[in-house]
Amino acid sequence: MTPYVLTVDADVRDLRAADRLLHTLAAELALPEGVFGCTHLVRGERPRVALSLALPSEPLLRTAQERLTAGGRGVSPGAPDAVGRAVLYPGVSTLTGTLTVADVLSRSAIDRVTVLGTPGGPAPDTPLVTREHVRPQWQHDELVLTAMPAIGGTLVPFEVPDPTPCCADH
Known part of the structure; x- marks a missing residue:
């Protein structure tokens, strides 16, 4: 997996909504086909589904991070864990x-x-x-x-x- 990964914490509570949001974000950001978009179950005091995007280049990572942050999304570097469920992936x-x-x-x-x-x-x-x-x-x-x-x-x-x-x- 690429080192250019970011997490989007959109406060989504179910997998179907997270899947839809990943597709929406990929379209809004005009992400290329080779992107990995995954869901991650976050447990604890505020259970939710976080999203991760693994991008093919550092410039694309910066652009995505800037646009997501400007759109009010919570963004952090890296993936929440190593066992994401892939929704977007090559092929x-x-x-x-x-x-x-x-x-x-x-x-x-x-x-x-x-x-x-x-x-x-x-x-x-x-x-x-x-x-x-x-x-x-x-x-x-x-x-x-x-x-x-x-x-x-x-x-x-x-x-x-x-x-x-x-x-x-x-």
């Missing part, structure tokens, strides 16, 4: 429909795919139904997508695009 826009694990790895910045409940990784020709929602996480300097088995020998990303809120039927 994310190509991860649509059903792809093989090999396609996911070759088309994107994802380094590895793991499957819940299995000791090894999936075969390269295993189909992955992306649901257009692929959120890998940083683990030991690798971008790792956790998947789970689905119908017909396919995999799906562990994180679902539209989770049902707790107690939705009450």
Whole structure:
């Protein structure tokens, strides 16, 4: 990952809102495709979701920091932690429909795919139904997508695009 990283503390409380904000900020700042935008859960007295942007150059970092600060956003250097959940990353826009694990790895910045409940990784020709929602996480300097088995020998990303809120039927 690049050393040009900043954290945006926008006082967002849920992942879906954080995802939307990352996309909005990327558009407002006209960020290039190679940018990493991650969410980070912040615990403690004020639980929230912080955002990090890893940018390809120091001038772009300075420009983003100046514009975000001018827009009233809380900005600090570095990432809040080393285990961010990637929303923006190289190749994310190509991860649509059903792809093989090999396609996911070759088309994107994802380094590895793991499957819940299995000791090894999936075969390269295993189909992955992306649901257009692929959120890998940083683990030991690798971008790792956790998947789970689905119908017909396919995999799906562990994180679902539209989770049902707790107690939705009450």
